Amino acid sequence: MDKETAEAVRRYVANGGTVIMTGYSAKVDETGKWFETPLPGRLTDVFGVRTNEFYRAEQPLKIMFDCKEQTGSDPFYEVLEPSTAKPLAMFTNTPKPSPAVTVNRFGKGRAIYLATAAQGAFPDPLVRSLYTELGIERGPVTPPGVVARVVDGRTLYVNTNTAPARVALAGKQHDILSGRASTDRLDLPPYGVALLQ
Numbered sequence: 001m002d003k004e005t006a007e008a009v010r011r012y013v014a015n016g017g018t019v020i021m022t023g024y025s026a027k028v029d030e031t032g033k034w035f036e037t038p039l040p041g042r043l044t045d046v047f048g049v050r051t052n053e054f055y056r057a058e059q060p061l062k063i064m065f066d067c068k069e070q071t072g073s074d075p076f077y078e079v080l081e082p083s084t085a086k087p088l089a090m091f092t093n094t095p096k097p098s099p100a101v102t103v104n105r106f107g108k109g110r111a112i113y114l115a116t117a118a119q120g121a122f123p124d125p126l127v128r129s130l131y132t133e134l135g136i137e138r139g140p141v142t143p144p145g146v147v148a149r150v151v152d153g154r155t156l157y158v159n160t161n162t163a164p165a166r167v168a169l170a171g172k173q174h175d176i177l178s179g180r181a182s183t184d185r186l187d188l189p190p191y192g193v194a195l196l197q
Contacts, residue, residue, distance in 0.1 A: 043111075062093045066125060084105075145161035157186060177194060
């Protein structure tokens with residue numbers, strides 16, 4: 001985390017933005033050296049937490065978020081010590097109870113810290129929980145590993161899986177890239193792409 005990036009995050013949140021930081025973040029400075037200050041480096045006040053303990057769990061991590069238990073895939077986690085931040089979610093299977101997700105009000109905005117590496121099971125429900133409040137319009141519904149984005153009446157689908165994927169469609173649509181028409185479903189090969197209209 002260099003000074004310029006830390007200042008950009010600080011200004012963005014202070015001016016009303018919402019940021020999410022995950023484990024492994026802001027541990028080293030711009031020269032690759034471990035910070036000699038509390039972590040996350042240069043941003044402990046923005047996130048309202050500090051972390052100095054890091055562990056690898058012997059089993060998949062579990063988080064209770066929004067009354068649902070989520071199971072992760074990466075066993076790395078940090079023990080967060082909130083100062084001004086409030087816990088949003090807790091680990092349910094670590095030796096010492098600790099927050100898995102915290103939120104801190106800073107200026108006009110808020111900074112959210114996830115105490116694990118980015119892995120779909122944890123940030124996905126967190127981000128979805130922010131849609132309404134932040135005015136984010138939900139994109140097309142896709143199966144796991146398929147991402148989609150709508151721009152100017154066209155929808156781009158990308159299969160990030162090593163296996164084929166099937167996407168449900170509403171009616172008939174035309175793939176601009178291949179020239180093929182799809183009715184009610186789109187079959188994407190591994191790493192396949194389609195631009196439907």
